[in-house]
Amino acid sequence: KMQQEISSQVKVRFSDCDPIGHLNNVKYLDYMLNAREDHVESGYGFTYEEYTRKTGCTWITVQNEIAYLKEARYNAKVIISSKTIEVGDRLSKVEILMKSEDGKTIHSVLWLTVIYFDMKTRASASQPEDTKNLFRKFLINLEEKDFQSRVAHLRKHNKAAQK
Numbered sequence: 001k002m003q004q005e006i007s008s009q010v011k012v013r014f015s016d017c018d019p020i021g022h023l024n025n026v027k028y029l030d031y032m033l034n035a036r037e038d039h040v041e042s043g044y045g046f047t048y049e050e051y052t053r054k055t056g057c058t059w060i061t062v063q064n065e066i067a068y069l070k071e072a073r074y075n076a077k078v079i080i081s082s083k084t085i086e087v088g089d090r091l092s093k094v095e096i097l098m099k100s101e102d103g104k105t106i107h108s109v110l111w112l113t114v115i116y117f118d119m120k121t122r123a124s125a126s127q128p129e130d131t132k133n134l135f136r137k138f139l140i141n142l143e144e145k146d147f148q149s150r151v152a153h154l155r156k157h158n159k160a161a162q163k
Helices: 025-044 048-055 129-137 147-162
Strands: 006-011 057-068 077-087 091-100 106-118
Touching: 006 025, 025 057, 025 077, 025 091, 025 106, 048 057, 057 147, 077 129, 106 147
Parallel strands: none
Antiparallel strands: 006 077, 057 106, 077 091, 091 106
């Protein structure tokens, strides 16, 4: 069975933390987006650069929705997982989670909305069927269809894990 959710481990670096030793809010994005790039390469079998060179198209982020649920601390090892949660004609959505090393606590959730973009016409384009089919293989349908509901669900998860 194909792995629909891809994960990797990262260590929270001192230089990425604020004076009280918590990962800086803006750095969450760096950690999560870098992990996603690695996941696409290991899971989907291509790099964005290769794809753009071959097709003349790429994905451009049009929206980031992020919630910070529990601070990530200096030196902590965190698991970052990503999954495709929506594949449309032009728009797609990815969820990226940052979790504690044991996977019990969710530190942060990011929903990334990307648009398929043609570099030649400098405009959005329809994703080719084979590309959509590749991402559909990895598609995970979440029960929560909007970001706020998802955040509420994950907060409940964290509370239950604390008990």
